[in-house]
Amino acid sequence: MTADDRSQQPVASDALNLSVIMPVYNESDSIKNTITELVGVLDSSKTNFEIIAVDDGSQDNSLVFLRDLCEVETRLKVIVLRANYGQTAAIAAGIMEASGSIIVLIDADGQNDPAEIPRILQLIEDGADCVAGWRKSRQDSISRRIPSRAANMLISWATGVKLNDYGCSLKAFRAEVIKDVMLIGEMHRMIPILVKQNGGSIVEVVVNHRPRTAGVSKYGLARTPRVIADLLVARFLLLSASKPMYLFGKFSFLGVVTALVAGVAAIYFKLTGTRDFVETPLPLLGLFSLMFASLAFLSGLLAELLVRINFQQAGPPYKIRMKIGF
Numbered sequence: 001m002t003a004d005d006r007s008q009q010p011v012a013s014d015a016l017n018l019s020v021i022m023p024v025y026n027e028s029d030s031i032k033n034t035i036t037e038l039v040g041v042l043d044s045s046k047t048n049f050e051i052i053a054v055d056d057g058s059q060d061n062s063l064v065f066l067r068d069l070c071e072v073e074t075r076l077k078v079i080v081l082r083a084n085y086g087q088t089a090a091i092a093a094g095i096m097e098a099s100g101s102i103i104v105l106i107d108a109d110g111q112n113d114p115a116e117i118p119r120i121l122q123l124i125e126d127g128a129d130c131v132a133g134w135r136k137s138r139q140d141s142i143s144r145r146i147p148s149r150a151a152n153m154l155i156s157w158a159t160g161v162k163l164n165d166y167g168c169s170l171k172a173f174r175a176e177v178i179k180d181v182m183l184i185g186e187m188h189r190m191i192p193i194l195v196k197q198n199g200g201s202i203v204e205v206v207v208n209h210r211p212r213t214a215g216v217s218k219y220g221l222a223r224t225p226r227v228i229a230d231l232l233v234a235r236f237l238l239l240s241a242s243k244p245m246y247l248f249g250k251f252s253f254l255g256v257v258t259a260l261v262a263g264v265a266a267i268y269f270k271l272t273g274t275r276d277f278v279e280t281p282l283p284l285l286g287l288f289s290l291m292f293a294s295l296a297f298l299s300g301l302l303a304e305l306l307v308r309i310n311f312q313q314a315g316p317p318y319k320i321r322m323k324i325g326f
Contacts, residue, residue: 018042018049018121019175020104021094023087027108028061029214034110035069035076041114047121051076052094053108057084070325078324089318092183096316097326104172105188111139112170113208120172120205129177129200132163132192133170135209161193163204170207174200184317255293262286 020038024031035051042049055063055078066078079093095103102124106112116133123131138145148167156162166189173195181194192202262285 017101018047018104019094019098019100019102020049020051020106020117021091021098022051022053022106022108023056023090023094024053024058024062024066024108025056025084025087025090026058026060026062028058028065030110031062031065031108032069033214034108034114035073037110038106038114038117039073039075041117045118045121047118049075050099052079052097053077054079054081054090054094056081056086056090067324074325077326080321080324082319082321085318086186088183088186088188089316091188092316093318093320095178095183097323098175098179101175102172103175103178105169107169109212110214111210111212112168113210116170116207117172120170120207123203123205124172124174127201128203129174130192130195130202131172132165132202132204133168133207134163134165134204135168136164136206137209138165139209139211155190155193159193159196161196161202163192163202165204166190166192168207168209253293255289255291259286259289259293262289 020042022035022038027034031053035053038051051073053066053076055066063078063080066076070076070078077097079097081090081093091105102121104117104120106114106117112133120131120133138148148165152164152166155166169188171191173191177195177198177200178191180198181191183191187194196202266286
């Protein structure tokens with residue numbers, strides 16, 4: 001089914017059609033207000049929903065507050081992970097358990113405005129497979145905004161998926177699109193790229209962003225190397241995931257051509273006596289180019305074999321300690 005076909009199908013309003021996934025890590029100061037506000041917005045929108053809070057190994061009282069909230073709000077469900085696996089793993093756990101036809105991601109720190117969700121849901125109903133929030137007036141320190149802006153420009157340039165704010169956690173997806181995405185590492189910010197790879201349509205919308213009033217930010221420059229590594233992975237998945245030999249084959253071909261040119265030049269110098277070819281780097285260049293070509297070719301073959309292995313059989317990148325409210 002194509003995105004155009006799905007856009008003609010209205011989302012049912014008489015069944016559970018919305019799952020809100022909220023990763024939680026040491027947010028005891030804000031989690032109660034955030035969930036209370038979220039429930040109020042969703043109730044007023046007359047949407048049948050569930051909220052799945054994923055406690056990612058919190059070391060404060062976040063789980064205590066979540067347990068108490070579950071007793072008074074039956075639509076709240078809690079997944080407790082065995083350790084702190086990271087935001088990507090927490091999101092993946094929530095997606096795996098979500099029952100709604102639409103999935104919304106939102107942070108637990110209260111900076112994402114739940115009042116934006118009805119507008120985002122309308123864009124999904126209008127045909128988008130993914131709606132990404134854009135914190136155009138971001139309420140964070142300049143030390144966070146500048147690196148984030150640079151990262152957004154780099155990701156857009158490297159992948160060809162033009163978004164202004166990959167780091168905004170407020171996003172919505174059709175369930176059938178996001179459930180096909182394998183999330184590992186720090187790939188949660190790359191989800192729109194993976195949706196695009198699967199043929200999904202993406203819409204970006206400006207959303208309200210609020211200052212943090214409680215707790216401490218979990219983000220910093222220390223994440224930069226991981227973001228760059230995941231960017232390289234995302235680019236590979238976007239361009240060459242199904243046929244990695246096409247990518248490695250280019251490198252192999254380049255190595256063969258370089259070796260041939262070096263070899264022909266060395267023979268020419270030898271026959272004409274223009275220069276002693278042994279004194280030139282041509283023999284070594286030709287040898288190393290052939291070695292490079294061989295390694296690139298073998299790497300391509302190995303990647304082809306790995307692509308044919310169902311990596312999902314290895315299991316999810318997290319372990320669940322318990323579930324509450326399911």
